[in-house]
Amino acid sequence: MSTGVTYPNMEDRNTVCCFLRLPQLFSTCVAFSLVADMGIWRGSIGNWSMSIWCFCFAVTLMIVTVEYFDFESRFPFFWYNLPITYACYAILLCLLTSIIYSITYVRFLPDGPLRDRAMAASVLSCVASVLYGIDVTFVWNYYGFEEITCYVHTLPGLLKVLETFVACVIFAFLSNTSLYLHQPALEWCVAVYSICFIWAALAMLLKLGDWENILPVPFPIFQLGLILLSVILYISALVLWPLYQFYEEFGGQPQWSSDISCIYDLMCAWIQQLAVAILTAINLLIYVADLMYWACQVSIGTEDQPRNF
Known part of the structure; x- marks a missing residue:
């Protein structure tokens, strides 16, 4: 071709x-x-x-x-x-x-x-x-x-680059497994980051390889579905991660001073927890922008379809 x-x-x-x-x-x-x-x-x-x-x-x-x-x-x-x-x-x-x-x-x-x-x-x-x-x-x-x-x-391509890049930065902080191990709610957040990263990478690979036609549904609808699920999952992570990291009722540490290691280490566990929370919020905003883009694409595509009267 x-x-x-x-x-x-x-x-x-x-x-x-x-x-x-x-x-x-x-x-x-x-x-x-x-x-x-x-x-x-x-x-x-x-x-x-x-x-x-x-x-x-x-x-x-x-x-x-x-x-x-x-x-x-x-x-x-x-x-x-x-x-x-x-x-x-x-x-x-x-x-x-x-x-x-x-x-x-x-x-x-x-x-x-x-x-x-x-x-x-x-x-x-x-x-x-x-x-x-x-x-x-x-x-x-x-x-x-x-x-x-x-x-x-393109806008969707740039958004995919940002989504996967922010996820990679989150994974860098999560290399410190003590932040989440043996805590089911926080392990769920790690699973959310991993699942959404795989979905974004898959969508990017399909587009880069020009393989959209192998899907059983149109690519915009496929993208819209994946991104909608990703937004829902990221919302759950944005709620659970700060809740279990920074609230004493759930075993968290509300202030950086409660982590003694922060006195000697600028990248202590509390700072890493805060960084993950901020990056989660940033990536959620990127996914919401992506969702709005594909919702518009699907809406325009639906309006362009011939109607039977």
């Missing part, structure tokens, strides 16, 4: 590789190496940051390999969808990592080689975020998405 898409020629591919992809690999790899070299001083935030930089490096390397050996046509979806979608996530991930790593760890380090190394890693993470942003701009201009719609440059 003809798509009207022309893949970059060798000259354009080499330009992108030399001026964007190789610097992306360099910045994420060096940031990872600088923090890894800190040994036991890198802390839990350092380990989390390293995992983000390692992920970005690995996916960028895969993209470089595919483009270098001209394997784009072997993918079951249009190749440009993958790099530009990944680059959108990488912008957010690298920027968020540099901010969190700086404000929760770097600024508390004493002056010396360790602090210099951590600051350099934060700067390189910011540089990587900028490079991924330029990558998105280049792909947009090259393929001419004014004529060919790229999913992540």
